[in-house]
Amino acid sequence: MRNILLLSTACLLAATACQDDDSNTVPYNTLDGRPPLVVAHRGASGFLPEHTLEAYQLAIDQGADFIEQDLVLTKDSVLVCRHEPFLSGTTNVADLPQFTSRKTTKSLDGVPVNDWFASDFTLAEIKTMRAKQPMADRPQQYNGLYNIPTFQEVLNLVKAQTIAKRRIIGIYPETKHPTFHQNLGLPLTDKLMQALTAAGLNSRTAPVFVQSFEVGNLRAIRNQYRSTVKLVQLLDAADVDANGTLIMQAPNAQPYDFVVSGDSRTYLDLTTNAGLDFIKTYADGIGPWKPYVQPYRSTDMSLLPATNLISRAHSRGLLVHAYTFRNEPRYLLPAYGNDPINEYKNFYNLGLDGVFTDFTPAALDAKNFIPTKASAKSK
Numbered sequence: 193m194r195n196i197l198l199l200s201t202a203c204l205l206a207a208t209a210c211q212d213d214d215s216n217t218v219p220y221n222t223l224d225g226r227p228p229l230v231v232a233h234r235g236a237s238g239f240l241p242e243h244t245l246e247a248y249q250l251a252i253d254q255g256a257d258f259i260e261q262d263l264v265l266t267k268d269s270v271l272v273c274r275h276e277p278f279l280s281g282t283t284n285v286a287d288l289p290q291f292t293s294r295k296t297t298k299s300l301d302g303v304p305v306n307d308w309f310a311s312d313f314t315l316a317e318i319k320t321m322r323a324k325q326p327m328a329d330r331p332q333q334y335n336g337l338y339n340i341p342t343f344q345e346v347l348n349l350v351k352a353q354t355i356a357k358r359r360i361i362g363i364y365p366e367t368k369h370p371t372f373h374q375n376l377g378l379p380l381t382d383k384l385m386q387a388l389t390a391a392g393l394n395s396r397t398a399p400v401f402v403q404s405f406e407v408g409n410l411r412a413i414r415n416q417y418r419s420t421v422k423l424v425q426l427l428d429a430a431d432v433d434a435n436g437t438l439i440m441q442a443p444n445a446q447p448y449d450f451v452v453s454g455d456s457r458t459y460l461d462l463t464t465n466a467g468l469d470f471i472k473t474y475a476d477g478i479g480p481w482k483p484y485v486q487p488y489r490s491t492d493m494s495l496l497p498a499t500n501l502i503s504r505a506h507s508r509g510l511l512v513h514a515y516t517f518r519n520e521p522r523y524l525l526p527a528y529g530n531d532p533i534n535e536y537k538n539f540y541n542l543g544l545d546g547v548f549t550d551f552t553p554a555a556l557d558a559k560n561f562i563p564t565k566a567s568a569k570s571k
């Protein structure tokens with residue numbers, strides 16, 4: 193047992209060195225020459241209700257490199273894993289009569305939302321709810337079975353599984369709507385940094401990426417908290433137009449803390465050379481929506497030439513982790529012929545450093561087709 197614990201500790205301290213058992217001696221086209229990371233988006237969310245311990249466990253069993261947690265705070269300031277600060281889409285809260293009166297309207301990044309909010313419930317109350325599948329075309333038979341995990345429970349799971357599986361399992365927490373939480377007096381960033389520090393994961397070498405669609409909280413982690421933990425700036429958009437241009441439209445046009453502070457820069461502005469230079473001052477990577485890398489026309493969904501975002505990010509030492517890869521045909525462009533492996537192959541060819549995927553097995557299968565720098569030269 194002692195040896196296993198030593199292995200775990202050593203790997204956690206030197207994550208990048210231990211991460212890739214399958215690393216090739218010939219470098220890949222990624223920034224660090226290693227195979228791209230497979231990040232289980234909300235756990236194994238293509239199979240089980242998202243952000244449950246069961247979905248995280250399945251993603252670990254499937255072989256994901258990292259598991260992703262979207263984080264919001266309860267009324268008593270406990271970090272729980274939910275994609276939204278409101279609860280009706282992913283829990284049975286609407287079916288619980290004792291909570292009927294808690295439904296309310298709050299402004300979420302400038303948009304009025306009428307729902308039940310995690311910030312109006314204690315953790316004990318949230319633990320009486322059960323998770324459900326938010327997508328109608330995904331398995332519904334697990335609805336009502338699993339509870340809502342705290343971030344601490346996920347940290348405990350990952351620690352135990354790192355020992356059990358004898359491999360690095362990374363975490364990829366996202367601060368959800370930091371300004372919204374700040375306006376409620378709830379310390380989202382503070383709680384995250386406390387949890388990472390207590391778990392021994394607040395360091396450069398820890399298998400952790402902290403991500404956010406807002407900017408201020410990431411800069412604060414680097415500058416005020418003096419943390420060296422790896423940071424990723426997420427990049428959003430409303431849609432693409434007929435020419436494949438990304439549409440910058442609220443609430444997906446700007447980091448909401450920019451809206452509040454009067455900073456006019458959009459996410460698209462953050463992908464210019466000046467924007468990437470700015471991100472490089474505090475972050476280790478960018479997390480763009482896929483069309484920032486591989487555009488397509490909204491009219492016939494046909495592919496356009498790939499952008500040079502990856503090479504411009506790499507030239508600044510920034511990683512690129514794109515979201516979200518999904519197997520269902522309705523998410524696949526015609527060029528991929530209903531085969532999700534073709535989408536991964538395209539992005540892996542372009543040198544992407546990581547994928548947020550609902551379907552870890554497909555992302556791993558596609559790794560068999562990753563080109564290396566040697567094969568690129570021999571073409």
Ligand code: G3P
Nearest residue numbers: 233262366403479515548
């Ligand atoms: O965090 C990467 C990706 O998950 C961003 O989109 O909305 O699924 O959190 P979302």
Ligand code: CA
Nearest residue numbers: 260261262366
């Ligand atoms: Ca996320």
